[in-house]
Amino acid sequence: MTSLYHHLPKVELHCHLDGSLSLSAIHRLATMAHIDLPTDDNELAKLVQAPHDAQTLMDYLRPFDVIRPLLQTPEALKLAAYDVAQQAAAENVRYIEIRFAPEFSMDTGLTVAETIAGVVAGLHQAMADFDIVAACLVCGMRQSDPALNAQIFKASAPVSGLAGFDFAGNEADYPTAVLTDTVKYAQRLGVPLTLHAGECHCVQNIREAIELGVKRIGHATALHDHPDAIAEFVRAKALAELCLTSNLQTKAAESYADYPYAELMAAHARMCINTDNRTVSNTDLTREYQLFAEHFDTRIADFLQFNRDACAESFQTDADKKQLDQRLQAEYAEFLN
Numbered sequence: 001m002t003s004l005y006h007h008l009p010k011v012e013l014h015c016h017l018d019g020s021l022s023l024s025a026i027h028r029l030a031t032m033a034h035i036d037l038p039t040d041d042n043e044l045a046k047l048v049q050a051p052h053d054a055q056t057l058m059d060y061l062r063p064f065d066v067i068r069p070l071l072q073t074p075e076a077l078k079l080a081a082y083d084v085a086q087q088a089a090a091e092n093v094r095y096i097e098i099r100f101a102p103e104f105s106m107d108t109g110l111t112v113a114e115t116i117a118g119v120v121a122g123l124h125q126a127m128a129d130f131d132i133v134a135a136c137l138v139c140g141m142r143q144s145d146p147a148l149n150a151q152i153f154k155a156s157a158p159v160s161g162l163a164g165f166d167f168a169g170n171e172a173d174y175p176t177a178v179l180t181d182t183v184k185y186a187q188r189l190g191v192p193l194t195l196h197a198g199e200c201h202c203v204q205n206i207r208e209a210i211e212l213g214v215k216r217i218g219h220a221t222a223l224h225d226h227p228d229a230i231a232e233f234v235r236a237k238a239l240a241e242l243c244l245t246s247n248l249q250t251k252a253a254e255s256y257a258d259y260p261y262a263e264l265m266a267a268h269a270r271m272c273i274n275t276d277n278r279t280v281s282n283t284d285l286t287r288e289y290q291l292f293a294e295h296f297d298t299r300i301a302d303f304l305q306f307n308r309d310a311c312a313e314s315f316q317t318d319a320d321k322k323q324l325d326q327r328l329q330a331e332y333a334e335f336l337n
């Protein structure tokens, strides 16, 4: 039986391409790249899912090393992007932003523009085949040379189909403060920006992102127990891209009790629900909704509000936002009665 949460229309703003590939897509990509990976799904899953004993974000990020060599051609990126958008469409995600790091797909000579074109081609094909709108975000990596990130952003900005920028990666050792110049550079390029922050118990990283004028914060988990920072977050009308399962795995939150949901709700903070990484976190958006309902008593009207806020902060045109917002309201009417 498919659950209510499967049927609810959804908007997802925070989903990594390389962390969300289906096992069958990984098998196909490995064959294309002539790379030996286990043919058995259980064995493959062990390699590409977050280790059960992960203690930190860096432990969680290890499986991405297995995926990196598979995503080195435009055809592979196209197949990957199609696969993730297809999975999302199958669980009634109406709009998704899928992010990836061009840096990790340039090992054998692709240009930044070629990597983005590959991803965008896959998203366009998925949009033609399924009832979903899918957009592409480019990640700079926190731990990388700022000059490389600047170069990647500069080369990305004019590429057709690029919707926004992000910074991902090692937040513990590369806090927001060290990114400031590159963030400002990205902002000057005129491309909308979201930022991973608050995944490593450092609320300062969220504060600084907000001070830089960033309105979308990936995770924002470190707001827990920081009412002043939550107040600043609310004043800035920022949106938290929540990634619950991922946060429990990286120990950004030790337990459900350490998760800032109730505090954010009480403060009327804006937020939305995301998978972060379907495969690495062994989840999907339906399961994330179920977890919020079970552990935090999130109601249908709340899910609608989260999706409307996600829509309002999505990196689409105002006309497209309006159309999606109207669709969400119309479609939720049957679930709210």
Ligand SMILES: O=c1[nH]cnc2c1ncn2[C@@H]1O[C@H](CO)[C@@H](O)[C@H]1O
Residues within 6 Å of the ligand: 016, 017, 018, 019, 057, 061, 064, 099, 100, 101, 104, 139, 168, 169, 170, 196, 199, 246, 276, 277
């Ligand atoms: O939760 C996360 N926090 C920080 N970085 C992440 C997270 N999930 C994935 N990536 C990083 O983003 C890259 C581009 O998709 C991935 O390769 C991974 O290194």
Ligand SMILES: [Zn+2]
Residues within 6 Å of the ligand: 014, 016, 168, 196, 218, 276
């Ligand atoms: Zn993320």
